[in-house]
Amino acid sequence: MNKNIHISKHPLVLDKISRLRDKKTSVAEFRRLMGEVSLLLAHDALLNAKVKNVRVRTPIGFASARALSHDIIFTAILRAGLGMLDGLVKLCPEAKLAHIGIYRDEETLKPVKYYVRLPKILKNSLVVVLDPMLATGGSAVEAVEILKSRGAENICFIGLIAAKEGVRRLSAAHPDLPIYLGTVDSKLNKNGYIIPGLGDAGDRMFGTY
Structure with missing residues (x-):
């Protein structure tokens, strides 16, 4: 496996993902769990963040x-x-936020870009891409390409659940990209959903299922 692919073995991550999968989990609980798992995964993703020496008056x-x-x-x-931002903003309240709108065409399963709103990206900015479900990988590949075209050089990806196909596609398109995942499932169904997965993360988070 690519050395840039990191799959969590943290007991809390595994426990919370099990509860995210449960179809009986309420919308409020689903949102809370998504934020908590994102925060735990970010701990590893930010281990290589650069620091500088400062002098502080106590x-x-x-x-x-x-x-x-x-x-x-x-x-x-x-x-x-969006459901992953809650936990991460608590971890790094000074972080800047960016949004990339990409949806997957239900017939072709190809990504369709419809919105991009980014802050100024400096050469040394650490850009963390967030998508709870890495299914076909098309949206993640497109998002990273957009960020690189805007000058981002230091990028990583955090996802809660991935399919093997999505991991392969993302790492093949961007072999330099560190990928942090909660777990990896076996396959996709004919509609491009992760099996067994947790359903549509957006629908479950917004209560639109």
Whole structure:
């Protein structure tokens, strides 16, 4: 397996994904769990964030400390990626937010871009792409291509559940991309949904199923 593919073995991630899968999980609980799993996965994804030395004045003196040395940009693939922002903004409230609207054509299963709104991307910005379901991989591939075309050089991807096909496609298109996943399922059905998956993450999060 590509060394840039990281599949979580954290007991809390596995437990919370099990509850996300359960069709009896309420909308409110689903939203909360999605935010919590995203936060746990982000812990690993941000381990390589760069820091700089700073000097901080405490109530009783000065301390040599470290602080983030670059922008972090959380980029949600609409609409399901919005559900991952809650936990991550709590982790990094100073982060900038970006949105990329891509939907999958139900007949061709190809990605269709309809919206892009990005903050200024600096050369050393750390851009984190968020999409809970990495199914065919088409939307994620397109999103990373958009970000690279806008100058992003330091990008990673966080997803909750992936299909093997989506992982292969994303890592083949962007072999330099670190990919952080909660778990990987066996296959896709004829409609491009992950099996067993958890259904449509966007519908379950917004209560539109």
